[in-house]
Amino acid sequence: MTEVQSPVGDPLELVPQTSAAEQAVADLLSFDISGPDAQAALDAVPIWFHTFALAPGVYTPGFARDHRYRIPALGPERIAGRRVLDVGTFDGFYAFLAESRGASRVVGVDNEQYVDWIQGRFGIDLAPAAGFDTIHALLKSQVAYEKMDALEVGTLGEKFDLVLCFGMLHRVPDPVGMLRALADVLDPGGEIIVETYGSRRDGSEPVLDVHGPGDVYAGDDFVHWGFPAEGLRRLGAMVGLDAIEVIDEVEIDGHRRIIAALRAAG
Known part of the structure; x- marks a missing residue:
């Protein structure tokens, strides 16, 4: 395949193919639409991050890697009846x-930094929330969406029982500030499910890995940190999250990941 060049001459990545593992995750969320409607939705978005099973055999070509290890943290028993912030x-x-598994209220927020990330990594222009809006319409969903930085979630004026923080903590310059902002919108007994870059260090070490621009992915300057379990626990404790449950630690495409529940006192 021919290497694509960015406008400034830097090589761009080819968009990875959707994995069978991501299709297995996508099958957890069902749609009730026709094949032509599914194909129209598929064609409406120039690049997908998440894989959705729009119709039998019709998947959006999401390039997120194997997320099966997140699913044990998202059982209906954890979600049903709860207010969820993604x-x-x-x-x-x-x-x-979360909506399909019985959450009483779901709010999704994103600062839409991914628009620049997609352009820099793949050279593709993506309108903000293009995929979200397409799926929202297909599902006739009640999920609310706000363009917002994670540090600003307090301005929503809401409290939540469960916060999903997937693939984000390693991308912010101030992980303590981010955890504090999320902890501040938790009701007592609430929890934050954090999935982020892990570390090859011993999980008992109270340290963080520090990554420079492009260390993890070429063209991606926003992977700053790697977290062993004890480092993540201590960050949580700094903002009043008094317990940690390490749900899983896995290796995906040569990179360590950790997923854990950080809980506020009840």
């Missing part, structure tokens, strides 16, 4: 999944 929602898969 931070960095992008195409909104997990917000829509």
Whole structure:
């Protein structure tokens, strides 16, 4: 395949193919639409991050890697009847999944930084919330969407029982500030499910890995941190999250990931 060049001459990445693992995750969220409607939705968005199963055999070509390890943290018993905030929602898969699993209220927020990220990494122009809006219409969803930085979620004026923070904590310059902002919108006993870059260090070490621009992905300057379990626990404790449950630590495409529940006192 021919290497594509950016306007300034830097090589761009080819968009990864959708994985069978992501299709398995997509199958958890069902649609009731015709094949032609599914194809029209598929064609309406120039690049997808999340994979959605729009119709039998019709999947959006999302390039997010294997997210099956997130699913045990998202059982109906954790979601049903709860108010859910999805931070960095992008195409909104997990917000829509929470709605389908009985959440009483779901809000997805994103600062839409991904527009520049997609352009810099793949050279594709993507309108903000293009995928989210398309899926929202197909599902006739009640999920609310706000263009907003995670540090500003307090301005929503709402409290939540569950905050989903997937693929975000390693992308912010101030992870303590972000966790504090999310903890401040939790009701007592609420929890934040954090999925982020992990570390190859011993999980008991109270440290963070520090990544420079392009260290993890070429053309991606926004992966700043890697978190061993104890480092993540101590960050949570700094903002009043008094317990951590490490749900899983896995390796995806050569990169360590960690997913954990950080809980506020009841």
